[in-house]
Amino acid sequence: xxxxxxxxxxxxxxxxxxxxxxxxxxxxxxxxxxxxxxxxxxxxxxxxxxxxxxxxxxxxxxxxxxxxxxxxxxxxxxxxxxxxxxxxxxxxxxxxxxxxxxxxxxxxxxxxxxxxxxxxxxxxxxxxxxxxxxxxxxxxxxxxxxxxxxxxxxxxxxxxxxxxxxxxxxxxxxxxxxxxxxxxxxxxxxxxxxxxxxxxxxxxxxxxxxxxxxxxxxxxxxxxxxxxxxxxxxxxxxxxxxxxxxxxxxxxxxxxxxxxxxxxxxxxxxxxxxxxxxxxxxxxxxxxxxxxxxxxxxxxxxxxxxxxxxxxxxxxxxxxxxxxxxxxxxxxxxxxxxxxxxxxxxxxxxxxxxxxxxxxxxxxxxxxxxxxxxxxxxxxxxxxxxxxxxxxxxxxxxxxxxxxxxxxxx
Ligand code: FES
Ligand SMILES: [Fe+2]
Numbered sequence: 001x002x003x004x005x006x007x008x009x010x011x012x013x014x015x016x017x018x019x020x021x022x023x024x025x026x027x028x029x030x031x032x033x034x035x036x037x038x039x040x041x042x043x044x045x046x047x048x049x050x051x052x053x054x055x056x057x058x059x060x061x062x063x064x065x066x067x068x069x070x071x072x073x074x075x076x077x078x079x080x081x082x083x084x085x086x087x088x089x090x091x092x093x094x095x096x097x098x099x100x101x102x103x104x105x106x107x108x109x110x111x112x113x114x115x116x117x118x119x120x121x122x123x124x125x126x127x128x129x130x131x132x133x134x135x136x137x138x139x140x141x142x143x144x145x146x147x148x149x150x151x152x153x154x155x156x157x158x159x160x161x162x163x164x165x166x167x168x169x170x171x172x173x174x175x176x177x178x179x180x181x182x183x184x185x186x187x188x189x190x191x192x193x194x195x196x197x198x199x200x201x202x203x204x205x206x207x208x209x210x211x212x213x214x215x216x217x218x219x220x221x222x223x224x225x226x227x228x229x230x231x232x233x234x235x236x237x238x239x240x241x242x243x244x245x246x247x248x249x250x251x252x253x254x255x256x257x258x259x260x261x262x263x264x265x266x267x268x269x270x271x272x273x274x275x276x277x278x279x280x281x282x283x284x285x286x287x288x289x290x291x292x293x294x295x296x297x298x299x300x301x302x303x304x305x306x307x308x309x310x311x312x313x314x315x316x317x318x319x320x321x322x323x324x325x326x327x328x329x330x331x332x333x334x335x336x337x338x339x340x341x342x343x344x345x346x347x348x349x350x351x352x353x354x355x356x357x358x359x360x361x362x363x364x365x366x367x368x369x370x371x372x373x374x375x376x377x378x379x380x381x382x383x384x385x386x387x388x389x390x391x392x393x394x395x396x397x398x399x400x401x402x403x404x405x406x407x408x409x410x
Contacts, residue, residue, distance in 0.1 A: 080115025199361025241399025
């Protein structure tokens, strides 16, 4: 029997239909690495408070490209590809640390904190024999360097000279909301963990922009009225669709029948320890829940008094590392810090709210396993990507795909 290779359909429709092959196609994944992660976007790298001292460094990725971020002697932050210029080994093997300089373990080529090649072991050979050619110039070789910028203690990097400044990139709404959460105060890490998601990274990028699902998938949200679509709030999306903020305000009244008849939301449920939900309005804005995304892989969230960074990184076509960093302010009162630590139980891999996000992408992977030529429907809230004073919309997901398609040309 002749065996034809299936030809995947091109993606001609608007961003209201997303073909399932887009998560798997090898050529598409290679294109997104080159044109998106290595293209004109600000990739989240780390937090400034993770590298406060000279020589402090962290390892991360732009897509699949390994990167080192380090605090140099002059106090500035540098970032460079974690790839030895010699034969390509990782220069740094750990997640982070403090170093005076970096040595590749393979043949001991040495780099400074900016990733500049400093010396080559046995460059002149041994006893006059061997070694590198005399005209070999170290300055012409080294890992790729990133442009680095910081915003509210958050460090971003890009390989492209075309990336606009970070304020322009994220737009005024996201800038203002991020400023409330992270600006003006010194951030302090109060916990961290990593979970492995059984799905392509773009499914999680959709999930964090999916303002429609929160109160339906996450029963804890709806049951305890932390986040219902009937509560005030809305969805703010920047001009090109790349970044968004979704906000849920505290309910105006206790009586709310909007969820009657939906999956077992029982108004009679009570927590044995209600202190879990005992939050304070620390910014005076009545925000119960807020998700702030920066394209492509950064999220900052506020849930009650939980403040967290979520950084998700592709690990192949159907695997994603999701790094959680839980934050407080350095000047938190003991009472506020205790609330944050207690409420962290809502978030993370086993969080009362967020545990469902850890598996839902896997359910999509399994459900759509034989449907690469089919599409999902992304039509809630219309066809566009404009900000709306509702969360019953998928506008932010359409925004993600508009930018993804613009960058990849797919
Ligand atoms: S690969 Fe790094 S020194 Fe050889
Ligand atoms: Fe969710």
